[in-house]
Amino acid sequence: MKSFIEPNELARDSRFIRQDNVAATILSTLPDDVDAVVEALERLDPMIEKGVRGTEAEPLYEEYGPGFALVTLNEPLDPTSPSAGTRLALRMHGIFVGELQALEGAGRSLWDFPDAPWEFKMNMARQCWDETRHVQIYEKLLEHVGGYAGMFPESTFLFECACSDDPALRVAGVNRGLEGLACDVFRDMIRYAEAIGDETMRQAVDYVLADELTHVRFGSDWVKEFTKGDPERYEKAQEFRRKVDKQFSFGGARSEREDAAIPIAWEDRREAGFTEQELDELREITADGPSRDTMREAARQLRERHHARRAASAERASA
Amino acid sequence: MSEPRLYPGTGRDERTTFAPYSAFDIPADLRELHGRYDVEATARRVRNFRYAEEWMMMIMGGWVATIPELPVKTGLGKIIWECAQAANVLGERLPELRCGRKAVTASESSNEGFAGVIREIAAPDRPDQTIEKIAGVFDVLKPHLIEAYERHSRETDQIADAPTIELLDDIVRRTRGHVTWGKDVLDRICDTEGLRERRRQRGDALREMLTACGGVTGEL
C-alpha cells in the first residue's frame, strides 16, 4: 500500500457523487464585490450543473442557478424558511461526508507516518473510532431529517486542504483547523436543535461536539510536540492552520460577523486549547470576504441570469 | 501511648488463631509452577505479538480511505482502536518483564519471513480489493493470532506469568469478535463463486507464507 493518497482516491460506493473541488476553492476566496462573485460563479456554471445532476440539489440549482451554494452557505439555518428542510439536509449531508473524510484522514495518519511516536498513533487510532461513530450518528441524523447518503454531491475539499505530508502540518490543519470548524458548526447545530425542540438531534450532536474538543486537544498537543525546538516548523504549522481557517470560512459565512451563517464557538474553542492570540487571529482571518448583502445581491443576479438562459433555450427549442 | 496495631486474630504472641488452610485456598490451587517460556522468552513473544497488533492497526488505518463499502469503513474504525489498545497493553507488559521502561513501544518481528507476511497483507490498496484486504487480516492473521495467544496462555507458567495470560485473554475475546465481523463482511461481499474463489486463494497463499516462516513467534 502506498503512502499519501490524493483526494480523488477516497473510495465511495455507488450512491455517492463526487463534486469538483474547484467550486469550493473559488467560494473560499471570493472578494466583497457583487460583480466579481457573479462572474466567478458564472464561469463555474457548467461544472456546478454537472455536479448536481441526478442529486437532490438539482431542484435547488434549477431554482437559483449556479449561485445556489451562496444561498445555502451564507444564510443562517432558519426553521421557519420554506427551504428549511432541504437546507438542513444539505448541511447534514455536508457534515456526514466531512466526518467520513475525517475518519479517512485519521486512518491515513496511521499509515502515512509509521515512525510517529506511539502516543500519536494511539490518539489517531482513537480518533478513527470516534469519527466512525460520527459517520454513523450523522448517517442516522440525515435519515432523521428525511435525507439519505448520496443525496447531494460530495466535495473532498476538506481532505484536500488539510492532508499535508508533514505530520505537524497535518495535525495543525485537520485537528486544529477543521476540528475547530466542526466545533463552530456543531455548536450551531445544537442551537438549531434547541430552537426546533429536537432532543434527539441535540443530544447526539452534543456528544459529537465533546469528541471534537478532544480531537482539537490532540492537535494542540501534537503541533507542540512535533515542532519542539524548531520555531520555523512551528510557524509553518501555524500558517497552514491559518490557511485552512481561511479556506473554511467560505467568505465570512463562518465568522464573528453579525451576518455570519455559522458563528464561531469561542467557549468551546477555549476549552479545546486555542489560545487567546489564536482566537484573535481567527477573528481577523474570518472577518473579510463578501458580506451577506453582497452574497444576496450576487445570488439574485445569478438567479435572474439563470432563468433568462433557461427561457432563451426553451424558446430556441420550440422554434 | 496508643496500643500497637495488630492484624485481626493476632495475639500478643504474634501468632493468629486461624487455621493454615484459609479462604484463599478454596478451591485448592491446582495450577503448577513452571511453563515453557522464561522471562526473556515471554518478553520476546510479547514484542512479536505487539508487532502484529501495531501493524494491523496501521494497515487498517490506511485502508479505511480506499475501501468503498461504507459499513466496512465504519466497522474498521473500532477494530483499529482495539488493535491499538492491544498493542498498548502488550507494550506496558514489557517493562514488567525486565525490558526497561522505554520498552513500552518495542515491537519486533520474529523473523524476516513474518515481516514479509505483514508486507503482503498490507499490499492491496485498490478500491476493488476489499476481499483481499479483509481476507488477509480476518481470515488469516487474526485467527492465527488467537491460536498463538491461547497457546502462550496454555503453555506459560500459570502463576508467575499470569499478567500476560490475563491481558491475552482480553485481547482474544475482542479478536474473536473481529473475526466474526470479518467473516460476516466477506460472506456478504463474496456472493459469487468467482469472488469466493478469490477469498480462498488469498487465504491459502497467506497461510502458506505464515506456515513457512513459523507464524507470529517464528515457532509454529
Ligand SMILES: [Fe+2]
Ligand atoms: Fe468528527
Ligand SMILES: [Fe+2]
Ligand atoms: Fe473529529
